[in-house]
Amino acid sequence: MNAMSDLRPAARGAMRAPGFLSGSWLAVRLAWRQLRSERARLASAIAGVMFACVLVFMQLGFRAALFESATTLIGAMRADLFLMSPMTLASFRPETIPRVRVSQALGVEAVQAAVPVYLAQASFRNPESGRRRMIQLIGFDAEAGVLDLPGLAAMREALKQPDTIAFDARSRPEFGPVLRMFQEQGPFAVQIGNREMRVVGTVEMGTSFGADGNAVLSEVNFRRAVRERPQALVDLAAIRLKPGADLLAAQAALRAIMPPDVAVLTQEELRRHELRYWEEATPIGFIFSFGSLMGLIVGMVIVYQILFSDIAGHLKEYATLKAMGYSNAHLSRVVLGAAGILALLGFVPGTIASAMLYGVIADATFLPLAMATERAVTVFLMIFAMCGVAGLLAVRKLRDADPADMF
Amino acid sequence: MENPVEIREVTYAYGEGALRREVLREVDLRVGPGEIVILTGPSGSGKTTLLTLAGALRAVQQGSCRVLGRELAGAREAERVALRRRIGFIFQSHNLLGFLSARQNVAMALELDGGTGERERLERADAMLASVGLAEHAGKQPGQLSGGQRQRVAVARALVGSPGLILADEPTAALDKASGQEVVHLLRDLARSRGTAILLVTHDPRILDVADRIVAMEDGRVVADDAARAVNG
Numbered sequence: 001m002n003a004m005s006d007l008r009p010a011a012r013g014a015m016r017a018p019g020f021l022s023g024s025w026l027a028v029r030l031a032w033r034q035l036r037s038e039r040a041r042l043a044s045a046i047a048g049v050m051f052a053c054v055l056v057f058m059q060l061g062f063r064a065a066l067f068e069s070a071t072t073l074i075g076a077m078r079a080d081l082f083l084m085s086p087m088t089l090a091s092f093r094p095e096t097i098p099r100v101r102v103s104q105a106l107g108v109e110a111v112q113a114a115v116p117v118y119l120a121q122a123s124f125r126n127p128e129s130g131r132r133r134m135i136q137l138i139g140f141d142a143e144a145g146v147l148d149l150p151g152l153a154a155m156r157e158a159l160k161q162p163d164t165i166a167f168d169a170r171s172r173p174e175f176g177p178v179l180r181m182f183q184e185q186g187p188f189a190v191q192i193g194n195r196e197m198r199v200v201g202t203v204e205m206g207t208s209f210g211a212d213g214n215a216v217l218s219e220v221n222f223r224r225a226v227r228e229r230p231q232a233l234v235d236l237a238a239i240r241l242k243p244g245a246d247l248l249a250a251q252a253a254l255r256a257i258m259p260p261d262v263a264v265l266t267q268e269e270l271r272r273h274e275l276r277y278w279e280e281a282t283p284i285g286f287i288f289s290f291g292s293l294m295g296l297i298v299g300m301v302i303v304y305q306i307l308f309s310d311i312a313g314h315l316k317e318y319a320t321l322k323a324m325g326y327s328n329a330h331l332s333r334v335v336l337g338a339a340g341i342l343a344l345l346g347f348v349p350g351t352i353a354s355a356m357l358y359g360v361i362a363d364a365t366f367l368p369l370a371m372a373t374e375r376a377v378t379v380f381l382m383i384f385a386m387c388g389v390a391g392l393l394a395v396r397k398l399r400d401a402d403p404a405d406m407f
Numbered sequence: 408m409e410n411p412v413e414i415r416e417v418t419y420a421y422g423e424g425a426l427r428r429e430v431l432r433e434v435d436l437r438v439g440p441g442e443i444v445i446l447t448g449p450s451g452s453g454k455t456t457l458l459t460l461a462g463a464l465r466a467v468q469q470g471s472c473r474v475l476g477r478e479l480a481g482a483r484e485a486e487r488v489a490l491r492r493r494i495g496f497i498f499q500s501h502n503l504l505g506f507l508s509a510r511q512n513v514a515m516a517l518e519l520d521g522g523t524g525e526r527e528r529l530e531r532a533d534a535m536l537a538s539v540g541l542a543e544h545a546g547k548q549p550g551q552l553s554g555g556q557r558q559r560v561a562v563a564r565a566l567v568g569s570p571g572l573i574l575a576d577e578p579t580a581a582l583d584k585a586s587g588q589e590v591v592h593l594l595r596d597l598a599r600s601r602g603t604a605i606l607l608v609t610h611d612p613r614i615l616d617v618a619d620r621i622v623a624m625e626d627g628r629v630v631a632d633d634a635a636r637a638v639n640g
Contacts, residue, residue, distance in 0.1 A: 018521030026518050037506030320502040323464060324564075325492030325519050327485070403491075404464040406498050406576075 027330055028337035034310065035338055042345075045306040049346020050353065052299025052386060056292045056379050057354035057371075058361075063288035064375065065367040069208035070278050071271045073138065076205065077117070078148045079238035081251055082270045086263040088235075090277040092136060092210030094119050096233035097262045105237060108253045110245035115144040116234035118222045124213065125191035126176035133174055135192070136211035137165075139222025146238040152216065155201040158187075159218045165192065165225075169202040171213025172366055178202070192225050207366045209284065237262075296382060300390045303342055307335055307394035315401045323403035332395045339391030343384045350383075351376055409476050411572040411604040412438035412461050417470035419456055430456045432627040433470070438572070441602040443595060443617060447610055448624035454608050455576060457624070461606060462494055462574045463487035475571045492519050495565030495603075497575035497594070501557040503549040509536060509560045510545040516568045535567040536560070539593055555586030562594050566603070573598060575607040579614055591617050 018026065035042050073091060083105060085095035105114040118139030123132040140147055142159045155166050164187075169179040179202050181188060187200045192215065205214045223229060241250050247266060254264045265273065279285035311318060318331060355371040362369040419431040430453040438444045446454045459465045460472055460479070466487075467480040477490050495516075503512045513532035517523050523531075536545045539559040541552075549557050558578060565573055575594070579587030591607075595617040598605050607618070615621060623631035 018518070022521060030515075033511075034504075034506050314504075316500070316502050317504050320496070320498065321515070322488075323462065323491060323496045323498075324516055325488055325490075325494075327488050403462075404459045406464075406496075406502070 023330060024333055024337070027333035028341070031334045031337035032341055034314075034334075035341060041306060041310075045303060045342050046345045046349070048302030048306070049299055049342050049383060049387065050350040051302075052295045053347055053350025053379060053383050054354050054357065055295030055298075056382055057351070057375070058357065059288045059291040059295065060375055060379065061354070061358055061361075061369050062367070063285065064372070065369050066209050066278060066284060066288075067275050068368050069206055070210060071274050072206050072208060073214075074267065074271050074274060076149050077146055077238050077267070078240070079115075079146050079267060080241045080245075080247055081239040081254065082265045082267065083114075083237035083239065083254075083258070083262045084235075084265060084270065084273075085261065089281060090210060090274055091119060091236070092121070092208070094235040096229075096235055097237070099232045099234045101258060101262050102234060102237040104257060105239050105254060107257060108250060110241050110250040110253065111239055112242045112245075113144060113146075113240045115141050115146045115238045115240075116219065117146070117236040117238055118219065118226070118229070119235040120222070120226045120229065121211070122193045122225060124175055124215070126174065127178065127181060127188065127190050128176040131174070133212060135171070135175065135213045135215055137192070137222060137225060138214060138216050139219050139226075140216075140238075142218045144238075146240070147216065149216065150204040151201065152203045155203075158200040159216070159221070161198075161200065163195065163197040163221055163224060164200040164217065165190075165197050165221065166201045166203045166216040167199050168205040168214035168216070170204055170206045170366055172207055175213045193227070195225050197221070197225060206368060209278070292382075296386045299346075299383070300386045303339060303387050303390035304393050306342070307338055307391060308397055310338070311335065311394060311397040311401070316406065318398060318401035319403045319406050322401060323406055328398060331398050331401075335395050335398065336388065336391040339387040339394075340384070343380075343387035346387075347380055347383050351379070410437050410439050410473075411475055412436065412606060413471075413473040414457070414461065415471045417457070417460060417467065417472055419453075419460065419465075419468050430627050431460075434624075434627070434629055436461075436622060436629065438604045438606050441599070441604055443598065443605045443607070443619045445615055445618035445621045446606060446608045446624065447615070447621060448630075449610070451626075452624040453627040454624045458574055458576055458606065458608050461572075462496060463490045492568070493571050495568065495570035495573040497558075497561055497565045497573065497578045499577045499580045501549065501561040501581075503557060503560055503564070505549055508546050508548055509541060509552065509563075512549070512560060513564045513567050516564050520568065531567055532563070535563040538597065539563045553586075554582055555589060558582060558586070558590045559593065562590060562597070566597055566601075569601065570603065573603055573605045573607075575605065575609075577609050577611070578607070579609065579611050584613060587611065587614060 083097060083101055085097045087095040099116060102114045102116045105111050120137050121134045122137050124135035125132050142156050158164060159166060167178045178199060182199055182202060187198050189196050189198055203216055251264050358369040358371055414436040416433045417431055418433055420427050420429040422428050434457060448454050460467055461474055463479055472479040475493055510529060510532045513535055514528040517528040517531060533545055536542060539562055541556060541559055544552060579591060591614045621633055622629055
């Protein structure tokens, strides 16, 4: 025991508790060392967080894709104001308004153009297999240029021909290889409803939960395809204002002259009206929120279990640390630090896996699914909160580590 | 110089009402500076409860309990936690963290002092391990050490922070005779060289020889308080 003389006791009474930051660093380091020591348990905890992460990403991704696709058509319209029946729940199933309202709109000083838009679903016969499937028809005055879809401008003249349509190349594949056939053989005949019409070009629009595919056609051709539609009724009116006109003032002026059978909405209002339908009037929005919540709960239970059993299995060690003078708060930071580490270690691979899954699903379903930074931040906060709650629940177990029981 | 432990008329009871059971009855106990006191007595005599009171692990119910100059009667939890940092604890089992090396386990006792840096902590831990004869085992985890070695790591952990008082509870209970003797003598030698007082609870007759004084308890009272026969054997 000759080495004793080497040991100079440190200055007495100079002890002060570590600062919050360095204390937290020590707590997190201890948490990491503990997690690292049991690889299998760490792996299962990470897998649990990853699972929750992927699930939430999928749910939020589907939800965003639904909402985005539901408003593709509205977003594609170059108009400032819209007339719509107040009875319309969603644009894929519109209530009609009298066509005369479109002309009436021109009575307002600020209005430059008012264009009727026709929406209907009709059967489309797959040109290859012959099977019928419902397609969304969008009819409008080709001349007015209210609809702005990639590829549409070039087809303006072609669409004026009788019985012509432009097919949405991003429709579901069940409609047949229309794009390929068009590229190979040029315009060709397809059957819409009971009418033969010619595909004279393709546009890019995309499917939505309301429509598996789209076809754009002129007002006149729309009437030919949808015979049961009375001439005096339209589904939507797109209104363009004169340059520099005040949007809200024009809206108020239109409301003043319009009978109560039409609602006057801005583009943003129409978009939100559409979203509200999917969010509130259908269980779809709820389903995705519920799915996300389930994922978070499952993840939380897994993380809680891991943290809890870590504490329960080391009660004596935790009690010893308390006897040595470690405060409950510091040990809580160790547990919460472990929760934070698990959140981070699960989130990173979870996000990578989700981004890959998005690609796979987008290819299969034609829904606009992609990893968005904003969503990643949201999910990170959710996962962090999930692990935080699990940590806070597990921390309660620390109370069972009583140093007085150690002797 | 003040006595590290000065307990006067402490009474302590578990339970309440009809279930109330007194385990300490007006106990007086004093441990002088640098003194090694062994507290002995049969199971249930209250010696362990007395030790937890001196270690600020329990709140004092009645009487006065001054440890390292701090009155513990009426002390808040945070004050007790702070005082515990100045006491070295040694338990029946080593209670080392299995996922840390011996060096890291010892350094844990220093992490409570914000004035130390990581390098200093590890250096002091290494020096302390060397002085308990484990210089070559500093990097090993507890699972790779023998029972006696683990308890020596626990001794190093209790001493590394230069505590003003060491409290030990049956430190030899889990050890065979030879390692038990070794650990206790090591503890005594280190404490002596630093002038640190020790209060040690045991009913292992083989280690009574390390004590300056032996206090015997029975049924919640001190029944004998004698200078040990073979001091510094």
